Amino acid sequence: xxxxxxxxxxxxxxFTVERRSDPIKTGSTGAGITIDPGVSVTxxxxxxxxxxxxxxxxxxEPVTRVLEDLGVTATIDIETKLPIxxxxxxxxxxxxxxxxxxxxxxxxTKTEQELIERAHVAEVTAGTGLGDVVAQARGGIPIRIEPxxxxxxxxxxxxxxxxxxxxxxxxxxxxLDERPEQITEAGExxxxxxxxxxxIEQLFACSQEFAQATGLLAPEVSEVIDAVETAGGTAMxxxxxxxxxxxxxxxxxxxxxxxVGQIDHAGARxxxxxxxx
Amino acid sequence: xxxxxxxxxxxxxxFTVERRSDPIKTGSTGAGITIDPGVSVTxxxxxxxxxxxxxxxxxxEPVTRVLEDLGVTATIDIETKLPIxxxxxxxxxxxxxxxxxxxxxxxxTKTEQELIERAHVAEVTAGTGLGDVVAQARGGIPIRIEPxxxxxxxxxxxxxxxxxxxxxxxxxxxxLDERPEQITEAGExxxxxxxxxxxIEQLFACSQEFAQATGLLAPEVSEVIDAVETAGGTAMxxxxxxxxxxxxxxxxxxxxxxxVGQIDHAGARxxxxxxxx
Numbered sequence: 001x002x003x004x005x006x007x008x009x010x011x012x013x014x015f016t017v018e019r020r021s022d023p024i025k026t027g028s029t030g031a032g033i034t035i036d037p038g039v040s041v042t043x044x045x046x047x048x049x050x051x052x053x054x055x056x057x058x059x060x061e062p063v064t065r066v067l068e069d070l071g072v073t074a075t076i077d078i079e080t081k082l083p084i085x086x087x088x089x090x091x092x093x094x095x096x097x098x099x100x101x102x103x104x105x106x107x108x109t110k111t112e113q114e115l116i117e118r119a120h121v122a123e124v125t126a127g128t129g130l131g132d133v134v135a136q137a138r139g140g141i142p143i144r145i146e147p148x149x150x151x152x153x154x155x156x157x158x159x160x161x162x163x164x165x166x167x168x169x170x171x172x173x174x175x176l177d178e179r180p181e182q183i184t185e186a187g188e189x190x191x192x193x194x195x196x197x198x199x200i201e202q203l204f205a206c207s208q209e210f211a212q213a214t215g216l217l218a219p220e221v222s223e224v225i226d227a228v229e230t231a232g233g234t235a236m237x238x239x240x241x242x243x244x245x246x247x248x249x250x251x252x253x254x255x256x257x258x259x260v261g262q263i264d265h266a267g268a269r270x271x272x273x274x275x276x277x
Numbered sequence: 278x279x280x281x282x283x284x285x286x287x288x289x290x291x292f293t294v295e296r297r298s299d300p301i302k303t304g305s306t307g308a309g310i311t312i313d314p315g316v317s318v319t320x321x322x323x324x325x326x327x328x329x330x331x332x333x334x335x336x337x338e339p340v341t342r343v344l345e346d347l348g349v350t351a352t353i354d355i356e357t358k359l360p361i362x363x364x365x366x367x368x369x370x371x372x373x374x375x376x377x378x379x380x381x382x383x384x385x386t387k388t389e390q391e392l393i394e395r396a397h398v399a400e401v402t403a404g405t406g407l408g409d410v411v412a413q414a415r416g417g418i419p420i421r422i423e424p425x426x427x428x429x430x431x432x433x434x435x436x437x438x439x440x441x442x443x444x445x446x447x448x449x450x451x452x453l454d455e456r457p458e459q460i461t462e463a464g465e466x467x468x469x470x471x472x473x474x475x476x477i478e479q480l481f482a483c484s485q486e487f488a489q490a491t492g493l494l495a496p497e498v499s500e501v502i503d504a505v506e507t508a509g510g511t512a513m514x515x516x517x518x519x520x521x522x523x524x525x526x527x528x529x530x531x532x533x534x535x536x537v538g539q540i541d542h543a544g545a546r547x548x549x550x551x552x553x554x
Contacts, residue, residue, distance in 0.1 A: 157387070
């Protein structure tokens with residue numbers, strides 16, 4: 001038996017770090033953009049759990065954790081065109097997709113919110129993410145008003161084409177441990193500014209402000225953003241990766257060869273056919 | 278200037294009636310299915326508000342109300358293949374689509390949750406619906422755990438084809454006023470049963486139980502449901518309309534010529550092009 005899911009990528013623009021004793025309540029507030037293409041996940045019934053990414057055996061700690069927590073075993077086959085560790089939330093997408101599909105091939109008796117909670121806890125416990133899972137479950141342009149898997153969400157009403165280019169990886173745990181207070185302070189300030197004018201243009205402006213205020217803006221990322229702006233476009237850095245994201249044709253117009261996607265309004269969902277991806 | 282949105286139809290399986298002094302908190306708990314095709318809405322800048330449905334001038338009280346509440350005027354052009362007043366939540370979809378698109382052509386400075394709240398209040402105040410707007414905003418197979426526009430939601434993880442056939446209309450306000458306590462009692466019981474086993478098959482079973490317990494099951498609807506079941510399928514009545522909804526090819530297999538749709542995972546969203554519909 002097999003089951004398929006698609007989960008969007010998530011580009012984080014700005015965020016806070018909110019650690020609590022309860023992993024359900026641990027997470028982050030902030031805002032980002034979910035994109036299609038994201039991650040496609042297929043689960044197949046198996047006696048032991050095996051994880052495959054783009055055809056190669058792999059280990060993704062939160063994926064293993066969430067299956068253990070759910071008490072199911074399965075072969076989890078993950079396909080994605082997005083770079084891993086580059087600020088697209090691939091680990092969160094793989095974890096949520098694994099929870100959805102592995103449960104579907106096992107007993108199928110969990111609600112979406114129960115599966116989101118399990119995937120969120122697995123990500124937080126593995127230290128691979130704080131806010132991707134809840135954003136990817138929702139889709140659109142999610143605003144995380146409260147942290148944790150049961151925190152209040154909102155969104156910016158917008159649609160359109162998104163371009164992205166990755167210049168390399170950043171280690172999520174290292175950056176989060178280094179300066180959580182500075183990140184949280186900048187995240188709270190820029191989120192408040194965004195909520196005064198909840199548009200996609202303002203999200204890009206606030207995200208740029210956040211990247212500068214936290215010192216997270218990498219020089220090579222800054223250079224590409226400048227090139228997009230010189231060509232008349234709007235761009236920002238994705239947290240946490242050396243990744244530049246632009247509205248519309250911003251990166252193409254500046255002469256780059258980007259990943260092209262769309263805002264994903266659906267969020268994580270089971271699909272009937274893996275070729276829906 | 279113009280702006281486009283798509284909002285799914287919503288087939289209510291079971292529900293409660295929850296009236297509060299605050300229209301934001303007024304609504305219903307329950308469960309249903311959102312479907313694509315739904316309703317396509319285009320707003321165009323105009324000095325006075327005009328509403329058009331499928332090419333003809335029309336009056337939809339909650340649409341007028343939500344534009345007044347938002348302080349905007351626009352021509353609202355609504356297209357749908359779904360029958361009106363037949364339990365597909367067309368008024369809720371039109372209202373939420375009008376709020377999204379009219380705001381986009383005006384100033385665009387509201388979050389999705391703010392627009393959902395305005396559309397929900399307009400529906401509740403007009404008496405045309407209690408739970409459609411929040412379900413249609415979410416998409417998928419929404420479970421309304423708490424009533425109102427800020428109530429907690431969950432969902433059943435499933436996907437697939439849905440068929441529907443409408444045998445006529447039922448007046449929403451009349452039915453709700455007639456026996457709210459009986460409806461709420463049956464809604465609470467069947468929702469609790471659904472949450473014990475949150476699958477789409479169980480949603481159909483609980484919805485059938487609800488239709489029988491409330492006495493809302495129309496004889497002509499019951500006849501079609503029986504025909505689907507005889508042909509090996511699964512069907513239920515949509516609340517509130519003389520409408521039969523079946524999983525997969527249930528109605529086709531029984532010899533009917535149904536509306537064919539899919540579960541809509543995206544929920545209400547702005548679109549770039551009305552032909553996305």
